[in-house]
Amino acid sequence: MSPAGAGRGLLVVGDVVTDVVALHGSGLVHGTDNAARIRSLPGGAGANVACWAVRSGCRDVALLARAGAESADWHREALERAGVRALLAVDAEVATATVIALVDAAAERTFLTDSGAVLRLATEDFAPSMLDGTGWLHLSGYLLFVATSRAAARLALRTALERGIPVSVDPASAGFLAELGPKRFLEYAEGAELLLPNADEARLLTGLPEPADAAAELSRTFPRVAVTLGAGGAVLAAGGAVTGRVRAGPVREPVDSTGAGDAFTGGFLAALLAGADDRAAAEAGCRAGAEAVATVGGRPST
Numbered sequence: 001m002s003p004a005g006a007g008r009g010l011l012v013v014g015d016v017v018t019d020v021v022a023l024h025g026s027g028l029v030h031g032t033d034n035a036a037r038i039r040s041l042p043g044g045a046g047a048n049v050a051c052w053a054v055r056s057g058c059r060d061v062a063l064l065a066r067a068g069a070e071s072a073d074w075h076r077e078a079l080e081r082a083g084v085r086a087l088l089a090v091d092a093e094v095a096t097a098t099v100i101a102l103v104d105a106a107a108e109r110t111f112l113t114d115s116g117a118v119l120r121l122a123t124e125d126f127a128p129s130m131l132d133g134t135g136w137l138h139l140s141g142y143l144l145f146v147a148t149s150r151a152a153a154r155l156a157l158r159t160a161l162e163r164g165i166p167v168s169v170d171p172a173s174a175g176f177l178a179e180l181g182p183k184r185f186l187e188y189a190e191g192a193e194l195l196l197p198n199a200d201e202a203r204l205l206t207g208l209p210e211p212a213d214a215a216a217e218l219s220r221t222f223p224r225v226a227v228t229l230g231a232g233g234a235v236l237a238a239g240g241a242v243t244g245r246v247r248a249g250p251v252r253e254p255v256d257s258t259g260a261g262d263a264f265t266g267g268f269l270a271a272l273l274a275g276a277d278d279r280a281a282a283e284a285g286c287r288a289g290a291e292a293v294a295t296v297g298g299r300p301s302t
């Protein structure tokens with residue numbers, strides 16, 4: 001929970017992305033046409049977390065991210081319609097990040113990622129005043145993968161810790177995490193109160209095959225850990241031991257798993273800021289994740 005006397009607001013330092021979501025059949029045939037339903041939607045792990053936090057009841061949510069000039073207004077308007085204060089740094093040289101999400105008949109997704117302006121978030125884009133009234137800082141792990149955005153994320157983390165504001169980190173991408181290396185990622189995330197990996201990320205960070213064992217091991221470094229397991233719900237750990245397991249929420253009909261982990265994080269953090277314990281927060285996160293799986297794209301449906 002947020003420290004006594006702290007604000008109730010949530011600041012997310014992360015990313016906005018233009019998602020091109022292609023819903024296709026069970027298999028892609030190489031070298032020819034494949035029928036698909038295609039939509040362009042606002043996305044990005046950090047932006048999705050912020051929107052789901054609002055959806056889950058947090059009324060003071062802000063997002064710091066960097067977007068290209070060609071679509072910054074579109075992204076700002078989408079965030080503000082969702083109830084998020086958009087603190088967007090506009091990049092005149094590089095376009096907004098784009099992700100092509102290939103979603104199969106089982107709602108599983110594969111991403112093709114052009115990071116664009118995301119990883120150009122700079123220390124000058126962050127101001128300590130952005131933390132005024134904030135009870136929690138959440139960092140998207142994407143920012144830790146390159147030096148420029150890593151410096152900005154680490155500055156935000158240090159500033160929050162100096163003010164007694166707890167910090168959470170989402171490792172964000174098993175693929176990019178493997179390229180960076182687990183040891184370096186753990187060093188860059190040092191100081192965070194809460195780590196929110198999915199099962200694949202938890203395995204990579206620890207080398208342990210069982211997510212529950214990985215969660216327990218990670219909680220020797222981070223005071224609290226919540227590992228998402230998709231349809232298996234989530235497992236919680238603290239102090240080197242598993243402290244709870246939470247079932248996934250019921251899903252009417254899986255459509256697209258894009259953003260399900262972001263929804264869990266948004267729901268989890270909103271519940272923490274409202275005073276919930278970790279188990280109740282994980283239950284709220286699982287409800288948000290179930291809603292996300294029934295929605296195309298990574299944001300709540302409007």
